[in-house]
Amino acid sequence: MSAARRIVLTSGKGGVGKTTTTANLGAALALRGKRVVLVDADIGLRNLDLVLGVEKRIVFDLVEVVEGRCQLRQALIKDKRLENLLVLPAAQTRDKTAIGELQMAEVTAQLAELCDYVLIDCPAGIEHGFRNAVAGASEAIIVTTPEVSSIRDADRVIGKLRERGMPVRLVINRLRPEMVRSGDMLSVDDVTDILSAELLGIVPDDEEVIDTTNRGEPVALQTESRLGAIYDKIARRLEGDVVAFTQFGTPGFFGRLFRKAG
Amino acid sequence: MHEMVHEEAPAQSAVPRERGRAIVVTSGKGGVGKTTTTANVGAALAAGGASVVLVDADVGLRNLDIVLGLEARVRHHVLDVLENKVTLDDALVTDKRVPSLRLLAAAQTREKDDVDTVAFRDLISSLRDRFDYVLIDCPAGIEKGFVNAIAGADEAIVVCTPEVSAVRDADRVVGLLGDNRSIKLIINRLRPALVRKGKMLSVDDVNGILRLSLLGVVAEAPDVIVSTNRGEPVALDAASPVGEAYRQIAQRISGTLTAPPEVPREPTFFEKLFGSAK
Numbered sequence: 001m002s003a004a005r006r007i008v009l010t011s012g013k014g015g016v017g018k019t020t021t022t023a024n025l026g027a028a029l030a031l032r033g034k035r036v037v038l039v040d041a042d043i044g045l046r047n048l049d050l051v052l053g054v055e056k057r058i059v060f061d062l063v064e065v066v067e068g069r070c071q072l073r074q075a076l077i078k079d080k081r082l083e084n085l086l087v088l089p090a091a092q093t094r095d096k097t098a099i100g101e102l103q104m105a106e107v108t109a110q111l112a113e114l115c116d117y118v119l120i121d122c123p124a125g126i127e128h129g130f131r132n133a134v135a136g137a138s139e140a141i142i143v144t145t146p147e148v149s150s151i152r153d154a155d156r157v158i159g160k161l162r163e164r165g166m167p168v169r170l171v172i173n174r175l176r177p178e179m180v181r182s183g184d185m186l187s188v189d190d191v192t193d194i195l196s197a198e199l200l201g202i203v204p205d206d207e208e209v210i211d212t213t214n215r216g217e218p219v220a221l222q223t224e225s226r227l228g229a230i231y232d233k234i235a236r237r238l239e240g241d242v243v244a245f246t247q248f249g250t251p252g253f254f255g256r257l258f259r260k261a262g
Numbered sequence: 263m264h265e266m267v268h269e270e271a272p273a274q275s276a277v278p279r280e281r282g283r284a285i286v287v288t289s290g291k292g293g294v295g296k297t298t299t300t301a302n303v304g305a306a307l308a309a310g311g312a313s314v315v316l317v318d319a320d321v322g323l324r325n326l327d328i329v330l331g332l333e334a335r336v337r338h339h340v341l342d343v344l345e346n347k348v349t350l351d352d353a354l355v356t357d358k359r360v361p362s363l364r365l366l367a368a369a370q371t372r373e374k375d376d377v378d379t380v381a382f383r384d385l386i387s388s389l390r391d392r393f394d395y396v397l398i399d400c401p402a403g404i405e406k407g408f409v410n411a412i413a414g415a416d417e418a419i420v421v422c423t424p425e426v427s428a429v430r431d432a433d434r435v436v437g438l439l440g441d442n443r444s445i446k447l448i449i450n451r452l453r454p455a456l457v458r459k460g461k462m463l464s465v466d467d468v469n470g471i472l473r474l475s476l477l478g479v480v481a482e483a484p485d486v487i488v489s490t491n492r493g494e495p496v497a498l499d500a501a502s503p504v505g506e507a508y509r510q511i512a513q514r515i516s517g518t519l520t521a522p523p524e525v526p527r528e529p530t531f532f533e534k535l536f537g538s539a540k
Binding site for chain 1: 453490
């Protein structure tokens with residue numbers, strides 16, 4: 001059996017949806033039958049456990065694994081809904097310097113023997129925690145929102161990852177089609193042009209995410225929901241399928257009509 | 263909570279002016295609105311007549327310059343000053359709209375580890391001699407950038423959105439800020455309609471956990487995204503309700519407003535119809 005793909009989800013800027021994307025993409029891949037381990041690399045400010053609703057079931061964490069206080073398997077928490085989705089939580093009361101890049105790479109390599117996908121939820125910023133999170137990965141998903149500040153930070157991170165020769169793909173999160181149409185928000189094309197990175201997914205802004213996140217139930221589990229379908233598409237693209245992108249915020253009906261005609 | 267009654271050291275300088283206040287704007291979690299809050303509270307304080315300097319402590323991922331629309335005017339940054347390459351005056355950028363508002367930008371191509379915490383603290387201290395308010399825009403997280411940003415501040419504003427993850431991170435940051443700083447709370451991006459439906463934490467839910475003195479509650483509004491992208495702080499827009507929320511926060515900071523913050527409400531039918539709440 002070949003080792004899993006190791007993918008870091010990063011952004012530079014915080015609050016753009018790294019953790020939400022990690023949880024939902026992980027759930028979508030697991031729903032497709034893949035064995036997935038999600039790693040929370042945000043030591044000291046962990047949240048992936050909350051988004052997945054496993055916060056009360058944490059016994060051991062990433063730092064304890066690195067320090068040899070427990071076996072790797074003991075620290076993995078199995079999702080209650082999807083048995084092939086596992087989480088390795090971060091320590092909450094330690095800081096990012098508790099582990100180093102080599103140790104992170106080692107843990108990730110071990111996890112890769114157990115599953116098909118290791119998704120690493122990177123902390124915000126480009127400090128020690130970022131370097132750790134990236135150390136174990138061989139590819140990256142950049143999460144960005146269509147805002148100038150978010151794109152600038154994404155650009156900086158993409159530069160750092162390309163220096164390492166790491167392939168990067170883009171998830172554009174929290175797009176508001178009505179604001180794109182009114183010219184108040186950058187469009188998908190604007191963002192991909194600026195960042196010149198391959199597009200993996202477009203996720204529209206949806207208030208359902210706030211509620212499902214607070215309740216610890218990734219929206220991707222609702223396979224009939226709009227966002228559930230979107231995360232499934234992202235999972236399929238990651239698998240190598242060619243899946244057409246839903247057009248968000250492009251000029252309305254008439255614009256499409258003219259485009260077809262032309 | 264410790265109020266800062268001991269802070270007024272006997273005036274030793276010949277200048278009879280009180281030292282300015284150094285306030286760090288922090289959150290733990292990223293993307294909750296630290297930079298937007300720093301820009302808007304700073305703009306509102308300056309528009310009210312105070313001299314204000316905004317310091318971007320997010321070395322490597324600066325954004326305060328963009329939110330203020332000053333990115334094209336930044337020539338030097340905080341590390342240039344700390345490394346004595348330029349004077350402080352060379353590095354300060356004056357705002358286009360409010361002349362008593364200045365920006366000290368972060369370095370974009372350097373790392374947070376390049377900033378010496380003691381030197382940064384001393385810089386903040388020297389800024390307090392020149393400005394009424396020194397607002398420090400803290401990076402996300404609790405790493406070196408956070409340690410630097412809080413070093414020179416004896417007051418803190420914690421920005422939190424009504425989300426479980428943001429509240430948890432804010433709670434952690436309050437612990438790290440310690441007992442020797444005055445800590446106040448701004449709840450940002452509240453959506454009253456979601457709170458009513460039980461799909462978002464309420465102000466009481468958030469502050470039931472954090473238990474901080476509440477400086478203000480800011481509603482989620484698309485015009486903040488627009489104003490941020492355009493580099494025009496919404497606090498300077500007299501017609502904007504969100505701008506008014508920031509102006510009231512500024513007045514609570516300066517002490518000219520003592521009434522407790524109002525919780526944003528949903529627009530009434532007529533307000534929706536005529537757009538007055540937009």
